[in-house]
Amino acid sequence: EVQLVQSGAEVKKPGESLKISCKGSGYSFTSYWIGWVRQMPGKGLEWMGIIYPGDSDTRYSPSFQGQVTISADKSISTAYLQWSSLKASDTAMYYCARLPSARGGFDYWGQGTLVTVSS
Amino acid sequence: SYELTQPPSVSVSPGQTARITCSGDALPKKYAYWYQQKSGQAPVLVIYEDSKRPSGIPERFSGSSSGTMATLTISGAQVEDEADYYCYSTDSSLSRRFGGGTKLTVL
Numbered sequence: 001e002v003q004l005v006q007s008g009a010e011v012k013k014p015g016e017s018l019k020i021s022c023k024g025s026g027y028s029f030t031s032y033w034i035g036w037v038r039q040m041p042g043k044g045l046e047w048m049g050i051i052y053p054g055d056s057d058t059r060y061s062p063s064f065q066g067q068v069t070i071s072a073d074k075s076i077s078t079a080y081l082q083w084s085s086l087k088a089s090d091t092a093m094y095y096c097a098r099l100p101s102a103r104g105g106f107d108y109w110g111q112g113t114l115v116t117v118s119s
Numbered sequence: 120s121y122e123l124t125q126p127p128s129v130s131v132s133p134g135q136t137a138r139i140t141c142s143g144d145a146l147p148k149k150y151a152y153w154y155q156q157k158s159g160q161a162p163v164l165v166i167y168e169d170s171k172r173p174s175g176i177p178e179r180f181s182g183s184s185s186g187t188m189a190t191l192t193i194s195g196a197q198v199e200d201e202a203d204y205y206c207y208s209t210d211s212s213l214s215r216r217f218g219g220g221t222k223l224t225v226l
Contacts, residue, residue, distance in 0.1 A: 037162075037217075045154070045162065045205050045217040061214070095161055105152030105207050107173070109161040 002026040004034075004096050004110035011116045012086050019082035020113045022096030029077035030054040033099035035106055036070060036081045040092045050099060051079060059102070086117045121145060121210040123218035130224040137193040139221045141206030144187055151189035152207040153182055155200075156220075162205065166191060193223075201225045 007021040022034060035050040049060040053072040060070070072079040079096060094113050097106035123143040131137045141151060153166040164173050166182035169189060179194045189208075193200055206218040 044203075044220040045156075045207075047215045047217065097162075103209060104150070105164070105167055106154075106162075107164050107167070109163070112161050 002098065002108045004098060004108055006094075006096060006110040006113045009114040009116070011118070013119055014086060014088055014117055016086050016117075017082070017084050018086055018115065019080050020094060020115065022079045022081075022110050024077045024079070024098065027098075030074050033102055034072065034079040035097050035099055036068075036079075037095045037097060037106075038064075038092045039095065039112075045095075048081070048094075050102065052102070053077075053079065086115075088117050088119075090115060091117045121214055121216050123206050123208060123216050125204075125206060125218040125221045127219070128222045128224065130226075131196050133198055133225055134195050137196045137200070137223055137225070139191045139193075139204050139206075139223065141189045141191075141208075141218050142187050143189075143206075143208055143216075143218075145210040146184060146187050146189055146208060149208045149210065151182065151184055153180075153189075153191045154205045154207065154217075155202045156205065157202045165204075196223070196225045198225050 003025045005023045033050045036048040038046045048064040049070045051058045051070045053074045069082045096110040098108045150168045154162040155165045156162040169184040170182045181192045203220045205220045209215045
């Protein structure tokens with residue numbers, strides 16, 4: 001069974017750093033892309049970026065380029081999304097999801113990680 | 120930039136057919152995908168590559184695409200189908216985009 005299990009909810013202050021994770025299981029982690037999707041409170045889905053854990057090829061949405069870093073550790077089948085300096089506007093639910101190909105859509109999704117940034 | 124446009128809301132009575140549209144300039148050449156998101160839950164893929172249904176998705180869900188418009192059809196909508204629905208696609212530069220989402224009300 002394909003599963004993507006994300007790390008737990010986080011509460012941070014503006015300016016702090018954060019790294020959240022997404023662990024894949026039930027499939028060959030290095031053979032599928034993993035993407036990150038943001039959902040701000042009461043809003044729609046926004047694609048942030050994708051990574052191919054097999055060779056760490058990474059693509060960012062222009063809207064998120066330079067704002068976040070996506071990485072992966074294939075030895076532990078885990079992808080990451082990180083911020084160096086959080087802002088209140090980063091408060092959102094973040095989902096990881098699997099893509100069978102860079103040209104396709106997401107098929108399996110993680111349960112989401114709620115990030116709250118507040119002073 | 121590439122946009123996918125959906126109606127904000129659609130409302131039907133139980134047993135009726137619900138149709139949710141998604142328009143985008145690249146849809147004649149790119150596949151559309153559809154996701155269902157119930158309140159407080161992660162999205163779930165209900166249609167991929169315009170019209171294919173993943174295993175476990177009820178047969179009442181179907182998809183089609185013609186020209187610049189893709190359509191998700193729920194034949195005989197049930198109360199449990201009430202959710203937000205998002206279309207998704209890519210463009211020629213592999214930029215990817217979600218539509219703004221459509222709130223389906225079944226009552």
